[in-house]
Amino acid sequence: MTHADPVEIERKFLVKRLPDLARARCYTVRQGYCTHPDDSISMRLRQKSDQLFLTVKTGEGPVRSEREIPIEAEQFNVLWPATTGRRIEKKRWIGPLGNGHLFELDIFCGAHQPLQMVEVEFDTLEDAEAFTPPDWFGREVSTDKAYRNKSIALWGVPQQPMSV
Template sequence: MEPSLEIERKFLVTTLPDLAAASRSSLRQGYLTVPEDSVEVRLRQTDGTFILCVKSGEGIVRGEREIEISEAQFQLLWPQTEGRRVEKTRWTGGLDQGLTFELDIFGGALAPLMMVEVEFRSEAEAHQFVAPDWFGRDVSTDRRFGNKSLALSGASFIRELSGG
């Protein structure tokens, strides 16, 4: 069976939009795979939901499989992600054309990084997308902004971004 495809674009955010109509959740995710692995295996807790996710490929179109796991399973595996974790607050809201944004405000060593992702139904739709004014630079194909890379580089990458 072929993996589900995730077609998304990712942008930096410098100015927050009005989030009054958006929903908020707390996320923490950790990576079970090491940087050299071509397949990414991660654990994610979103509020009270626990997911094991396998991703493959790179760029705006990637293979993705998600499996909901129990909290006990998550807790058993979580220590294996030490040193490869991110924490963020996610705001989810609507855009034109029936699209949804996921705005991530990173905490811990990655603060004050903010990024927004939009998933699309097709690659053509992704390429035709015109970002709202509050979206910043498109970092969809910049590997440094992948969550796995961020989990590994943490504070040093944020210092580099801010010129410090």
Template sequence: MTDATEAVEIERKFLVAQLPVLEELKAKPVRQGYVTQAGDSVELRLREKGGAFFLTLKSEGGLVRMEREIEIDAAQFEALWPATEGRRLEKTRYVGALPDGTGFELDVFTGTLAPLVLVEVEFDSAEAAGAFTPPDWFGADVTEDRRYRNRALADDGVPGRPERRG
């Protein structure tokens, strides 16, 4: 287990209008679940990504949020995982860079969230985030739309679909 890292996450999130060539990107399977309930003032998440395990605490917010994450071992993850029942999601995360070198994470959701695809871009400052011009393959900016937060997707499913995930 490693020490907690604290950071301010400055991130914009977009729907995807057209998928890039996925074979050119690095991919890792992700499963995550939420210990906290909808309406809680913070988000406590368990995540398995490519064989590594994490416990993450995030604050409320849109573009700018506090984030603290610690790496945990598989036994700790499995001991806590049952607490996330009914608040889980799975996806494949593709990591790449835009032509100007800006990194992005593309999430292709599976299960009841398919065929949802979101792309996230992290920034060093709110100013840099505001100045970002997304490429044509990015769709609508959903950064401030709480329905597209992973916790909301795990709780409620894809916005606009009548069925509730669970």
């Protein structure tokens, strides 16, 4: 990864219990993967409410390169069939954590229920490492490939305990 690459630094956790969502906003996300989970590059189509995106991610762990571009409905509709069998749908809640960070809480729908995960994005790896998760966060799954959205889309919810 070069310094010119847009970088995503995040930590991801299972959810021990739902927080107060009064100050959070919610939207529906539907996404499908054009690539297989074992591919070194991930290409994803995402619909966030009425916005459509094509995203390419590379790398492993909490720091990865991410490029996302908005696309038109016609482009989305041409590519969407390529994601058959590799799709997820979820409700995403975004809200303040009170320490300058935002949480992104994903409540999965359909075949992926009752999975709930929360992630926090950071500006630097040092910020990510210094982060102390609130008590409603469960076990960290940032480096567990089974909890990547593209793995869940293909193989379903991991059969491991989903709390703490």
